[in-house]
Amino acid sequence: MIIDTSLQNASFWGGDGDNNTGAVGTRAVVDVDHELFDKAVRITVNNPTGVFWNGQLQFPITTAVNAGDVVLAHFYMRSIANTYETGSSFVSAFLEDNTTYDKFLNREVSAADEWQEYHLPASITTAQSAGNLALKFGFGGGDRPQTFELAGIELLNYGDYDIALLPATAPTYVGREPDATWREAANTRIEQIRKGDFTITVLDANGETASGASLDVKLQKHAYHFGSVTVGSIINGTSADSATYRETVLDMFNQSGPENDLKWGPWIGEWGNGFNKTSTLTALQWLRDNGLYTRGHVMVWPSKRNLPNLIAEQLPDDPANAPASIKQEVLDHIDDIGSATRNYVYEWDVLNEPYDNHYLMDAFGDSVMVDWFNRARLNLPSHGLFLNDYSILSAGGRNIAHQQHFEDTIAYLVNNNAPITGIGMQSHFDETLTPISAVYDILERYHTAFPNLDIRSTEFDITTDDEALQADYTRDFLTIFFSHPATVGVQLWGFWEGAHWNPKAAMFASDWRAKPAATAWKTLTQQTWDSEFDATTDATGQFSGRGFYGDYGADITIDGVTRHFTFHLENGAASDFTLSFATPE
Incomplete structure (x- = not known):
């Protein structure tokens, strides 16, 4: 004792x-x-x-x-x-x-x-x-x-x-039960909001409708984002681990972005030889070339401890005495990194963790947050622009003060016409796991307050030695998140133990063993939520189905001749597709 x-x-x-x-x-x-x-x-x-x-x-x-x-x-x-x-x-x-x-x-x-x-x-x-x-x-x-x-x-x-x-009381969470009441409602919502009806009309080589044509239609890529941050030096590397890393990215995810490479310090070379602009953009180009939706993190992390040395060394302990020139230096950085990445990423975390990173706001007033979003929009005219923070969903969902500050900050930005388009909720969990129904309630709170903003889980992981718990919560968190209409994706904060800020949270061990959480992720995103049709056109040359929104491939056979076609099923867009053998390949 x-x-x-x-x-x-x-x-x-x-x-x-x-x-x-x-x-x-x-x-x-x-x-x-x-x-x-x-x-x-x-x-x-x-x-x-x-x-x-x-x-x-x-x-x-x-x-x-x-x-x-x-x-x-x-x-x-x-x-x-x-x-x-x-x-x-x-x-x-x-x-x-x-x-x-x-x-x-x-x-x-x-x-x-x-x-x-x-x-x-x-x-x-x-x-x-x-x-x-x-x-x-x-x-x-x-x-x-x-x-x-x-x-x-x-x-x-x-x-x-x-x-x-030693004896150990196993951690668990409310809503883990196979017959938990939230499951049926979530699956019903998924069926309603993540799928759409479509009709394919097949034309033969003469442009006539083709009855009896064979179709093999399969979802190739979800419109919803199931992603992970990545490490540029590994993507660009030549080792066996780098090769496996790239293969795993392509096998598991349809969305990504740099974990650290786009933070201000590494962007300007303060983090050593492993980080530089050229390698960062090379890795981003690889992601784009392979069809992954990419996002940037982060333009402004406004505390003295998280700003680059270039800025921090100019800042006194008392924000009231900060030199006014810092305001322009921040805007110059947004110009630099925004213009450089315009063709490499689709969205950005403009502001990160203002709850306890607020030196620059203390120094110059909250209006600088609006200035940062406006400057980002000047450089990125059509990109998503997000506010990102932690402890909104995690720790049992009980951090009331942090949640209220998050809501107040979003409201300030919206009310002051900042061009914010999305809400980033980091989603770092340990063994204090938020009840699944509470996750949905929190999402609903912010969607109700800000119905025009997207919601994304930006940094999802679960730190535990209990791999079964990790897998179950991964499955259930993905399900409840996917079931909310305001959400656009879930991004892991790393996936391989060999390159993870918290190795216990990784889905793949250092030897590339897939943990149960990786299996749960892949099963949901590529099997449970898959759409595949083996069909024949009717007398009018048509086939109708209902599938998950995303990119589709269709192999169609008429009289022994097979052609491959693609189409994109999108919520609110046209859903009648004419696929013609008369069109040149």
Whole structure:
């Protein structure tokens, strides 16, 4: 045991409620009737802010922990009162370094009115002195009051031990069940909004309608975007891994864009030899040549820490003292990268993460955001222009403050006539997985507020060792996203463990083994949501069908002669196609 298990001795911070509403929550030690313990700590949450760590019950370690040690958090939880539709209360259990704020465990757990036991193992990757690491329970998430109890809290150090041998409460999510109620409605919406009726009229070599012609019609590429960011140096590379990387891109995705190459720093050469304008444009051209829809990320990431050194070194700590010349330098950058990529990408993330990247807005006012979109439009007259941010869909969908800021920022841009066309929701998940119905509700919230804007999942991934969980959530997230009419695509934030910002989240292992999530992705996008017809024209030379929107190929045979044709089925466009053998090949 490496913590003081006395509930009375635990550290407690009530958190800071919004708008001077007092503490987020309070605690009390209460008597309970349980065969394993007789005391519990009752947390009453009255003013949640939507930020899980704003309000904490803390158990600091009482002895040092070595790098590589394996620990096990063990505790019980039950709900006393809540008004959530699930009937459960929740809290975030996390192991945090008090100096660096690195988290070795971060898991939202929940319980109804019966005691729920949790075993949460974790590997401690850096040495920790006594008091520097703590097991914490954060209760600031959500948007409603709740009361719950925790008891039997332990943190055990197993030292150098195989973590797989420890008991572990498997993570899951609401809506995972095969008969979950959301599935039927989602599939009905997909059938209605992602498909269209079409009619093919076949003409023979004389231009006459051809009855009895054989047709083999197949969807070649979805109109909807199922994509992933890519790494330019790997696309351009000559190694065996580069070859497999390119093959996998073409096999799995119809949309892509650079992960880092188009960020301001690497674009101007600050990230070393692996990044330069020539290689970036070469990789983008390869994507375009192979028919992938491409997008750019990101024009302005407006915090001092995420701006290039060229700009950051000019910025004082106090934004009020920032030199006015910076405004023009940002606009010059938008001119440079916008004009250079005009023929390489179809859309851009103009602004990234303004919730906690706002130095330039603090320095020059919010109106600079409108200026950036207007400048982007000047260079990109017909391209999509997006605002992109995180914690809108992830972390249980409970970050109320971030979600509201996102909505307020979009409203500011729209109300000030910024040429924004889309909403980018990053979608980075860990094992605290947002209920599937809640994902749809969040999409509906923003679509209702901004009905003319597209919505895209721009940075989807799931960080977990549980490959079955990763696969199931990939399947269900894709399904619910595809089922919402405002969405235009889901883009992974990388797919191969050998080139991924968070290797556990990759769909392919470093040796190119396809994880179950890759199989789930491919099964949905290329089998479940496929359209293929083996048919014969009727007496009028026609065949009618209903298929997913996208690009089609049709092999048509008349009297033993086969011709290949293509057509594009698009929502709201003409859907009657005449395919004539009289047309020269």
